[in-house]
Amino acid sequence: MNWYLDDAHALHRAAPYTFYIPSTAVLSRLKVDDYVKLIFATDVAEPDGYRGERMWVRITSVNGNQFEGVLDNEPYRLPITLGTVLSFGMEHICQTELEDPAEDEWDYYMDTLVTVSADVLEREEFHFMLRDEPHEEGDSGWSFLSGYEDDAYLNDADHFHIVSIGVILNIDDSILTFVKQPPLCVYERDEDGEFQEIEDFDWDGYLNG
Template sequence: MWVKITDVQGNQFEGVLDNEPYYLPIEVGTELSFGIEHICQTEYEEPDGEKWDYYANTFVIVSADVLEREEFHFMLRDNPNGEEDSGWSFLSGYEDDDYLSDTENFLVVSIGVVLNMDDSILSIVQQPPLCAYERDEEGTFQEIEDYDWDGYLNG
């Protein structure tokens, strides 16, 4: 959805909805408050903008729980399905099997949304598929060497 920004206070914004969202029941002209983490693209032409295109134009799958909690503890990279698909999926680690089996619980967002939650994974997101990582007790992501790719890909 597109919002015309009317006020900026640090990383917090106010604006007016400029189009009718497909999934949300709000109307054009609605005033909104939002944070910088909710912005994935702007019309502002930045001189170094091409450097940042990766963060806005590369997509990942996240569970809705990741967005709700604003944290994730598990990430895996499958083979991408298309040019803008990174192949990455992010889970909070709190989802149960019923939650995971419902596709309605997953969203496609730009990788920048996830990096705004935790940019310590910048070097990890460059790893080639197939790889999986889990956050340890110290909060650091560790590669899962024995991840069951056969079960994941064929299950």
């Protein structure tokens, strides 16, 4: 089984609101004897879907953005051993034990829940967003629609999923400018691709229909 160290920063760029990496402020503070977590990935997925492991490494040498360290985990399946000496770059680090000033922001992306139609996730686009009063802990009240759903689709609860708001922001983060607007509010994308608030939305019909 061949393995390599995955590029955590590239994974973050592909999904910037759901794939956490330590902030620059944290990475710049790393020193000898600190622990960092790296992603050990396999070249080919195993039949059961196994693609590697995240494991802790103790830093033994720092040279700018390059590090040496020793593996501090017993691998579950990879053909390497506890204490293996590794060379790696800052781009391979997906976690540290240091306090991160960006943690509150990441908590928001990951813990804030929204309702989204399956069509949004399939198309990776949305054109309508509505914020009702939250119904339970963690619920933001936001719902997202592609705009292509018909009434029959909308009336089937199986067509809707609960996801973190980070999933939506990965699709279009332009909504960050107003996503914290209080309920009740509705936005629709205009012909120029910009979201505009719908001032005359029929909330009575929506809430009591």
